[in-house]
Amino acid sequence: MKLMPTVTEVAHRKSTMTARISSAETNAESIKLSMEQMRLEAETIEEQRLELQARLNPLEMVLIPAGRFRMGTNTMVKGRTDETPEHSVRLKEFYIDKYEVTNIQYKEFIETTGHRSPPHWRNRTFPEARKSDHPVVNVSWDDAVAYGTWIGKRLPTEAEWERAALGSGTQEYPWKKAASTENAVGGTTSVAKYSKGQSPDGVWDMCGNVGEWVSDWYDDKYYSGGDSADSAVDPVGPTHGHDRVYRGGGFQGNKIDVRGKTRQIAMPSASNEHIGFRCAMDAEAGS
Ligand SMILES: [Ca+2]
Numbered sequence: 514m515k516l517m518p519t520v521t522e523v524a525h526r527k528s529t530m531t532a533r534i535s536s537a538e539t540n541a542e543s544i545k546l547s548m549e550q551m552r553l554e555a556e557t558i559e560e561q562r563l564e565l566q567a568r569l570n571p572l573e574m575v576l577i578p579a580g581r582f583r584m585g586t587n588t589m590v591k592g593r594t595d596e597t598p599e600h601s602v603r604l605k606e607f608y609i610d611k612y613e614v615t616n617i618q619y620k621e622f623i624e625t626t627g628h629r630s631p632p633h634w635r636n637r638t639f640p641e642a643r644k645s646d647h648p649v650v651n652v653s654w655d656d657a658v659a660y661g662t663w664i665g666k667r668l669p670t671e672a673e674w675e676r677a678a679l680g681s682g683t684q685e686y687p688w689k690k691a692a693s694t695e696n697a698v699g700g701t702t703s704v705a706k707y708s709k710g711q712s713p714d715g716v717w718d719m720c721g722n723v724g725e726w727v728s729d730w731y732d733d734k735y736y737s738g739g740d741s742a743d744s745a746v747d748p749v750g751p752t753h754g755h756d757r758v759y760r761g762g763g764f765q766g767n768k769i770d771v772r773g774k775t776r777q778i779a780m781p782s783a784s785n786e787h788i789g790f791r792c793a794m795d796a797e798a799g800s
Pocket of ligand 1: 613718719720721722723724725761762
């Protein structure tokens with residue numbers, strides 16, 4: 514006698530549940546459509562951002578003309594065999610940042626993208642407000658590549674870096690004379706402090722302030738073989754390796770380290786307080 518109401522009740526509950534599932538499916542479909550629309554809008558906004566950034570980028574960079582230069586050196590410095598031999602390299606025209614990437618620029622990157630902040634930063638900002646125009650440090654090679662991709666640029670190749678630092682001649686330092694100890698101040702400085710440290714093309718702090726990641730893998734014999742040999746054209750470094758190259762010496766470097774020819778290395782995941790970076794860009798990207 515009591516079974517009949519129970520069966521009716523169960524049937525009703527099933528009907529109610531089916532209706533709720535149907536309603537939920539409709540809502541889910543609607544949410545999915547909204548999300549797809551938002552995703553498309555986000556993509557459009559990102560395209561617009563990159564377009565605007567591409568117009569802005571050349572204004573903050575120096576255009577290095579195409580041509581041939583002498584990379585490496587035949588002057589052996591003790592323990593630095595990886596800088597030899599001097600060899601001829603031809604590069605196409607390219608842009609390079611006039612200054613090292615600063616703390617305030619890097620902060621905008623991590624705020625916009627959610628990318629991790631350098632380990633010494635607190636609450637995702639650099640610890641000393643007065644250092645907003647100092648080069649960002651404690652960034653790995655991977656971090657530097659991520660920044661470059663975000664801003665529509667890339668890391669310079671080792672050849673591009675050396676050409677931008679020393680010009681097409683054979684000078685040893687960007688500033689033409691002997692090693693300067695002007696910048697030996699025990700820490701980073703504003704990237705626009707030392708006008709006398711400009712390279713022949715007007716690129717600042719190529720040697721000094723902080724060392725700078727370049728895109729190449731490191732091979733100590735790279736200059737003496739492969740596509741690094743004489744008549745190399747736009748060399749991009751070894752195809753694989755263990756360490757990445759950084760160039761230009763940092764505030765901790767000695768006179769040997771800050772020579773324009775000096776090659777230094779670190780693991781791509783490593784970061785420390787005297788390595789930062791600047792970006793480069795193909796010339797066509799700025800036209
Ligand atoms: Ca530097």
